[in-house]
Amino acid sequence: MSLKLSSQSMQRVKEVMTHYPNKQAALLPILHIVQEEMGYVPEELEADIAEIVEVPVVKVREVLSFYTLFNRRPVGKYHIQMCHTISCTLCGHRDLLKYIKQKLGIDVGQTTPDGKYTLSVVECLAACETAPMMQINDKYYGNLTPQRIDEIFAGLT
Amino acid sequence: MPFPKLFTDNNGGILTPYINQECNELKNYLKLEGYEAAKKALAMPAEQVIDEVTRSNLRGLGGAGFPAGRKWSFIPKDSPKPKYLVINADESEPGTCKDKYVILGAAHVLLEGIIIAARAINAHTCYIYIRGEYVEPAQIMQSAIDEAYEAKILGKNVLGTDYALDVYIHRGAGAYICGEETALLESLEGKRGWPRMKPPFPAIEGLFRSPTIVNNVETIAYVPMIMNKGWEWFAKLGTERNGGYRFYSISGHVNRPGVYELPVGTTLRTMLYDYAGGIRGGKKLKAVIPGGSSSPPLRPEEIDVKMDFDSLAAIGSMLGSAGIIAMDEDTCLLDMLMVTTRFYHHESCGQCTPCREGTGWMDKILNRMLRGGGRLEDVNNMPDIANGIMGNTICPLGDAAAMPVLGYFKKFREEFESHAKTGKCHTGEFTSWKPAGKG
Numbered sequence: 001m002s003l004k005l006s007s008q009s010m011q012r013v014k015e016v017m018t019h020y021p022n023k024q025a026a027l028l029p030i031l032h033i034v035q036e037e038m039g040y041v042p043e044e045l046e047a048d049i050a051e052i053v054e055v056p057v058v059k060v061r062e063v064l065s066f067y068t069l070f071n072r073r074p075v076g077k078y079h080i081q082m083c084h085t086i087s088c089t090l091c092g093h094r095d096l097l098k099y100i101k102q103k104l105g106i107d108v109g110q111t112t113p114d115g116k117y118t119l120s121v122v123e124c125l126a127a128c129e130t131a132p133m134m135q136i137n138d139k140y141y142g143n144l145t146p147q148r149i150d151e152i153f154a155g156l157t
Numbered sequence: 158m159p160f161p162k163l164f165t166d167n168n169g170g171i172l173t174p175y176i177n178q179e180c181n182e183l184k185n186y187l188k189l190e191g192y193e194a195a196k197k198a199l200a201m202p203a204e205q206v207i208d209e210v211t212r213s214n215l216r217g218l219g220g221a222g223f224p225a226g227r228k229w230s231f232i233p234k235d236s237p238k239p240k241y242l243v244i245n246a247d248e249s250e251p252g253t254c255k256d257k258y259v260i261l262g263a264a265h266v267l268l269e270g271i272i273i274a275a276r277a278i279n280a281h282t283c284y285i286y287i288r289g290e291y292v293e294p295a296q297i298m299q300s301a302i303d304e305a306y307e308a309k310i311l312g313k314n315v316l317g318t319d320y321a322l323d324v325y326i327h328r329g330a331g332a333y334i335c336g337e338e339t340a341l342l343e344s345l346e347g348k349r350g351w352p353r354m355k356p357p358f359p360a361i362e363g364l365f366r367s368p369t370i371v372n373n374v375e376t377i378a379y380v381p382m383i384m385n386k387g388w389e390w391f392a393k394l395g396t397e398r399n400g401g402y403r404f405y406s407i408s409g410h411v412n413r414p415g416v417y418e419l420p421v422g423t424t425l426r427t428m429l430y431d432y433a434g435g436i437r438g439g440k441k442l443k444a445v446i447p448g449g450s451s452s453p454p455l456r457p458e459e460i461d462v463k464m465d466f467d468s469l470a471a472i473g474s475m476l477g478s479a480g481i482i483a484m485d486e487d488t489c490l491l492d493m494l495m496v497t498t499r500f501y502h503h504e505s506c507g508q509c510t511p512c513r514e515g516t517g518w519m520d521k522i523l524n525r526m527l528r529g530g531g532r533l534e535d536v537n538n539m540p541d542i543a544n545g546i547m548g549n550t551i552c553p554l555g556d557a558a559a560m561p562v563l564g565y566f567k568k569f570r571e572e573f574e575s576h577a578k579t580g581k582c583h584t585g586e587f588t589s590w591k592p593a594g595k596g
Contacts, residue, residue, distance in 0.1 A: 019284075019325040019327075021239075021365055022346075022365065024346060024347035024348075025345060025346050025347045025365075026347065027347035027348075028327065028328065028329070028330055028344065028347060029327065029328065031330070032289070032328055032330070053347060055347070059348070062348075062349055063347070063348065063349055066332065066349040066350065066506075067289070067329075067330030067331050067332050067350075068330070068331035068332065069289045069290070069329075069330040069331035070330055070331075084496070085251045085450075085496060085497075085500055086251050086252065086409075086446075086450055086482055086493060086496050086497055086500075087251065087252060087408040087409050087414075087482055089492070089493070089496050090408075090409045090410060090482070090484060090488065090493070091408075091409070091410075122331075123251075123333065123500050123503050123504060124249055124250075124251040124333070124450075124500065125290055126248045126249055126253060126254045126257065126288065126290070126291075127254050127257075128251065128252050128253070128254045128406060128408035128409075128414070128480065128482070129254050129406060129407070129408050129414045129415045129416055130414075131408055131409075131414070135290060138292035138293065139292075139293070140293075
């Protein structure tokens, strides 16, 4: 395998390929492993990934661009994803988004100059009972208020 | 994600005790007779297991409501191909947030249901397709699977029998369409989540072109209790053609949003006012979505409806994923429909023209109307576009986008007319729109 990842990640790649009767089915798990290690899926790795799962490279590109969770460019250390679907909008998502934009001095889709925060809005995260909510990296944060947002951000080092 | 608490009625619910006693850990589940139902099922002929679930009237709780036992019976017994069981944990219908409670609090109950269902259809491999954003639930599910392998509950000799079963987690990557069963299968195979034409149905030709059953998390989690207590017990709890309890997610403008496990057929009024504590700030209810954002909204005078598949269908809405969203009197329904339509536009896979184009047009028109640029003809054009999508696509995402548009324009037409005529919203929020090219 020519994919350049840490030995732990390569071990996970080998393991995950045993879960399926063909190699292509391991594509999504492999993309997750790459992104967990590098923060995004660099274009230059697409061909190596294609070789491992034995599909044309265009198929890897197709999958990468279809799924919104795969970043094709680097994001900040903390990727803030605010839900803007119906329950979160009803419970005041828009005011909180304004608050975060002001606090970080960036707009949706941008990263702070120090590379610490990237701000996105996303469709339903399935935590409507805690609306308004957001996800920062792997964690969900619900029942947001400006004060709670201050506390959460203060805890991010 | 904090450890979830589930709420239920005075009888204590069915899955609630397991969730509240943290049956994501094996030792806790074993205290509550965990895996006894699986042992029972493994000692029975497969047909009897299917029969038990069919008679219980357990319906698919992901949204479509198809009888679970009947679905299992479609698996061809004489096929030499391997059979697959796939658990749909891709929950992503706006308003719905229940399956994660089963995983976070009762992962072992789900695993026991998986063993029973796999045995019923003679599958030796199960994939749990879990939405990519659910990182913590996926970790909790994985640790339950690891515990089960360690205790020889899974693997080559399930619970000391000669039945072999492997369970793997497959994480999605942020595509709503992958909750649709054939798109989910494509995604599992390492492709874009593009729905397949049916037939062939997955039970005949599904994952890796083999017979496959796709069931929702909540559906499978009820199976162990049905095996333990018998089909009659479960069937009696619900309504005539819809057995048992189920989870209702309640969100929006209510005092106590949350996930409630209640008997099928409890009225919407009881759920909103007795369980969820009524409308926030003592305001009046303006509209309520009963079954996830794709279900047509109801007016306040319609909330005495029983929350089951048939009763809601009878009044022109649907129970779907039982995601209830309440909106108070100050809500702009045009705004809420725009947010809903934007979701379906964003999530359309793009394969079928009516859905790809239609959701885009509806999104654009609603945005224009919202910002004061409405035209009277929009009030007729919008339902026309929705009708052009309805029934004309491979998968139900097109219908899911069209139904709310048809519902809102039918039930609240006056509000859309008023926006179109006056260019103003009664909430005063959207006033900055200027037509393109006119400064």
